[in-house]
């Protein structure tokens with residue numbers, strides 16, 4: 258009964274006070290839109306950076322040979338420490354915190370040839386586990402090196418996706434034969450495209466990978482170039498590194514605290530830094546968001562206040578004509594709710610639409626895919642709505658609590 | 669119908685207290701046409717606002733149709749303003765954004781009237797005050813006389829028994845003022861109780877009784893010009 262008639266009154270008023278409603282709505286719209294976009298892009302950038310960092314591998318460290326810097330049981334400093342594949346096996350069998358390990362032999366300037374295409378590339382000899390360690394994932398319809406390739410020292414090769422494009426252009430690469438320094442190799446796989454923003458050997462998409470056994474046979478190498486270790490997710494990389502120093506120190510007789518006997522690049526530190534950095538970045542965006550909200554809130558409440566005089570008189574007239582207090586307040590609540598909802602939804606939809614057309618700007622590679630945060634967006638609308646409600650409702654309540662004649666005379 | 673006993677109204681502005689009504693005793697019968705006169709600042713509007721339940725006395729008793737207004741809740745008072753009393757202001761007090769039609773419709777909305785009923789009633793009222801052709805005009809698109817006629821139509825919306833008019837012709841020229849006065853007479857003839865505040869002794873002369881206020885007190889009460 259009361260609501261019904263108030264609703265009619267409410268729509269009459271809303272229709273009449275187009276400017277006021279439109280301005281308030283725009284305030285809410287603008288606030289919602291900018292904050293949703295802000296957070297969406299912030300999220301997109303963060304995700305894309307973390308993903309790119311993960312292109313190198315999750316929770317891994319890279320080990321290079323080094324030179325001892327401490328005397329150990331009468332042995333002098335300056336001894337060269339290098340690793341063999343057997344060392345990798347030893348570490349695998351002795352370590353308790355290791356999830357995976359792979360040695361990596363490397364040959365630079367390997368001549369790869371397919372028909373008329375000819376190129377000099379870096380080729381790595383690795384174990385099958387390398388695919389998981391380094392996130393070198395085979396694309397659909399292809400595979401990485403497996404144990405049989407290893408056991409039989411097969412002449413098979415896995416290509417980075419850019420390299421495959423360079424050699425094969427549009428043609429199908431899998432199953433084709435290419436010449437590896439003149440020796441025919443069968444292409445077993447092409448890497449699935451990935452983001453990678455750090456490396457120790459160029460981008461994986463430009464390199465090629467063969468079984469370590471095949472590599473060793475072809476190049477007759479004794480020592481590997483690097484080893485890649487992956488710590489178990491439940492263990493810390495720190496513990497795994499210490500284990501490796503212990504195991505290798507015992508095998509090659511050097512002090513396990515001699516960190517120069519070999520060097521380790523712990524990529525988890527980079528990720529940790531990146532995470533901290535982007536955490537700070539998110540806080541920064543949050544700060545801007547809060548500032549925007551405050552500005553928007555002030556805007557909304559200003560609009561409400563500008564019309565306060567007009568509104569108070571209006572409330573006085575309505576009360577003189579028999580409006581009950583609840584009707585007047587209900588009208589204000591409905592008005593704020595509707596304006597907020599419409600403004601908020603429009604802002605949200607507009608932000609969403611902008612994000613939809615976004616990829617066409619071709620910036621995606623640098624700032625990632627913006628991602629809308631539902632909860633955050635709803636919170637923005639709620640906060641702006643509350644501000645609007647507070648700045649519209651409380652003066653209205655004050656006016657409605659007066660005697661009608663006081664409201665009529667207030668200004 | 670309207671009974672007042674020792675009604676006092678005090679206003680406090682800052683630290684200064686001012687007594688605008690200093691103990692009013694008044695009795696107005698159903699169907700009377702009264703004029704309220706008195707110098708500016710004598711308390712005419714203050715009295716009228718209390719009669720119309722737009723304000724409450726500081727002390728004293730006011731009974732309207734046998735009900736003690738001092739005991740009523742704010743919702744009861746709203747109901748009385750909506751159904752029992754029609755108030756016409758000197759400054760019209762129309763909603764500026766609303767058309768003549770919408771302004772007249774407001775009391776009907778608050779009374780919960782159905783759409784069809786509202787439409788018929790608004791059209792009837794506007795024709796009665798001679799504004800059938802101005803339903804869609806907003807206050808800015810009407811003359812003072814027209815605005816006051818809209819205000820009268822609005823005051824009549826829920827068939828109130830009492831019509832209160834605070835200087836209804838104060839902002840009008842003598843011709844439109846005359847038309848408004850004529851409207852009040854028609855209403856009186858149809859049985860309504862009417863109180864008009866006026867400075868115009870010609871208008872007051874047409875009333876049944878004249879209530880004269882001075883300094884917040886009734887100077888003469890119920891002089892019936894015969």
Ligand SMILES: Nc1ncnc2c1ncn2[C@@H]1O[C@H](COP(=O)(O)OP(=O)(O)OP(=O)(O)O)[C@@H](O)[C@H]1O
Pocket residue numbers: 666679680681686688706707708709710711712713714715
């Ligand atoms: N809200 C208020 N606060 C303080 N004083 C007030 C208030 N309203 C009226 N007064 C004072 O009360 C006195 C009576 O005012 P009122 O409006 O009733 O006079 P009036 O007889 O209607 O005068 P006029 O003929 O000029 O309309 C005046 O002196 C006025 O200053």
Ligand SMILES: [Mg+2]
Pocket residue numbers: 712713714834
């Ligand atoms: Mg007055």
